[in-house]
Amino acid sequence: MTDSRPQAKPLATGSSPSLEASASSGPIRAVKLKHPWRNVIAVVIIIFAVLFVLDASQRTAYDWPSVGKYIFDRRVSEAALNTLQLTVYSMIIAVTLGIILAVMRLSPNPVFKSVAWFYLWVFRGTPVYVQLVFWGLLAIIYQSIDIGIPFMQPWASFQTTAALNTFTLAVIGLALNEAAYMAEIVRAGLMAVDRGQEEAATALGMTWFQTMQRVVIPQSMRVIIPPTGNEVISMLKTTSLVTAVPYSFDLYTRTRDISAETFNPIPMLLVASIWYLFFTSILMVGQYFLEKRFARGVGDRKPEKSEKVSLATGVLSTVPDSTGALPLPIADKNGGDSR
C-alpha cells in the first residue's frame, strides 16, 4: 500500500514529533493519494478508440458483411476446431515431455543430463518451420517404420504415410519443438522451490518420485503456469505454420485458401483474427483459474474471515485486509475510488 500516503494535517506537519498534535486532534485520518491524470489519459484513449471503431465500421475495405458471412462458415469453424486441437494436443505432449526433460536435466544422472541437453540443443537451435518441413518429409526419408530387434526380421512394419497423417505429423513437429522451451520453463520452476522442501520430504521417508510429485512440482506450478500460458497462446498462433508439413486445414491456411477464391483477403484475415482472439480469451480465463488454484497457501492470498483475527496479533502485518485499506485505526475508506 505504498501509494496511500497520509495527507491529513496532523501527520503532514513535517519533522517535529507530533505526539501532542495527534493527541489533541483525536484519531489519525489517512487520505489516499489521488491520481487525476489517470482519468484524463483514459478519456483521451477512449475518444480515440471510439473514433477508430466508428471509422472502421464504415470502411468498405473491411467488408464487414463478408466477415459476418464467413465467420461461421463450416469450413472456417472446422478449421478453427482443427487449430484448437493442434494447440491442445501439441501442448499436452510438450508439457509432459518438458517436465521429463527438465527433471532429467536436474537429475544427478550424467546420462540423463546429456540426453536432455542434446535434445534442447537440437530442438531449440533450429527454426520450428524447418522442423515442420522435416517432419513432412519423414515419409520420404523413412519409408517404413519397423518395430523389432535391429538387424532382425521386424515384428511389425508400417508404411510411414499410412501410419502418420499430416495432422499427426504437425502435432509431433509442434510438440517436440515446444517441449524444448517447456523444459526450460519447468526447470526454472523446479529450481525456484526451496531446497529445504525436498529435504523435509526426504526426511519424512518420501521417495524421490513422491517428493517431486507431491511437494516440488505443485509448488513450482506457481512459477511455471504464467509463462506456460504464454506458450499456449504462442502455440495457438504458431499452428499457422503447419502449412509447412503440409497440413492445410488449420484456421490461417483455410481462411487464406478461401480468400484466394474470393479475391478478398481482408475480411478473411479479420475472420481468422476474431477466432484466434476468441480462443486466446478462453485460454486466459483458464490460466486465471489455474493460477488461483496453485496459489494456495502463498502469502498474497487474501486472508479469510477467521484468519483476519490474527492480523491484530501482528502475524500478518504485511497482508492488507480485503478492503485494501491501511491497517491504521481509522483509514479513509472513500479514498479507494482511484483504483
Next chain:
Amino acid sequence: MSDVSAASPATSVAATSAAVPPMVLAEQVSKSFGSNEVLKSISLSVAKGEVMCLVGPSGSGKSTFLRCINHLEVVNGGRLFVDGELVGYTQKGDTLYELQPKQAAAQRREIGMVFQKFNLFPHMTALENVIEAPIHVKKQPKALAIARGKELLDRVGLTDRMGHYPAHLSGGQQQRVAIARALAMDPKLMLFDEPTSALDPELVGEVLDVMKGLAQSGMTMIVVTHEMGFAREVADSLVFMDGGVVVETGVPREIIANPQHARTKAFLSKVL
C-alpha cells in the same frame, strides 16, 4: 550416554546397560565435503529414551552429523547404527553396500527431523502437512491419518489452526506443526536442528515446551540447540562439538557449571 570417542577426555556418564542396544551408535563417523573434513571420527551413543543436546560453535559439524544419522548426507568413513540397524548400507563381510533409494527412504520413516527453518509444505494446510506422509508414505487410511493428525495438532496446542496455511501461522506455530508432522510417522528417534533459532524470542518458549513434553513422554531425542536452559533442564546428556570432533560430553548440569575443556569454557561463556 557412554562415550567411546578416543579424542574426548573421559567424562564417563551413567552408562546404559549392555543388554539394551543404544538407539544411536556412531563409530568413528567421518564426513568431508571435498577437502573440507567436517566430521572427524565421531563416536558416541544415545540410549533409548535419552535426550541428548548437541552444542558447539557455528560450522562445527552439528547439522552435518544430524543429517548423517538420517542418511541425508552419506558418511565417508565409520559406521552409524540406528536401533541396531546400519544406516544407509548393508554390510556383507567387510564391505558396505549402499542401500537402494527405497530402502533408505524406509529407514528415514523411523526418524523424525525438525529443521531450523520449519520447511513446512506451503501449499498444504497445517493438517494436510501432518497427514501427508502417513497417507502417502505409510499408506494409512485417510480417516485414520486425519484423526491422528488432529490429535497431534491438539497435543502441540494448535487445535484452532488446523486449516491454516503455513504463511498464516507464526514461526512458533509453524515449528509446532513441523514437530507434529514428524511425530505423525511414529518415529523412534527425533532429530532437532536448532528448532528455535529462527524464532522471535517470545515464541521460543512455546516450542521448547512441546519438546519438553515430548522428552517426558520417553522419546529419544538429539537436539542441536543454543538454549542452554533447555539443555540443563531437559537433556540427559550434553555433547560439545568443535571443529568436527567431540570435545566434551557429560551431564549437562555438570558441564555447564564446570566445563573441563578450554574450548567448552570459551563457547559456554558466549552462549550463557
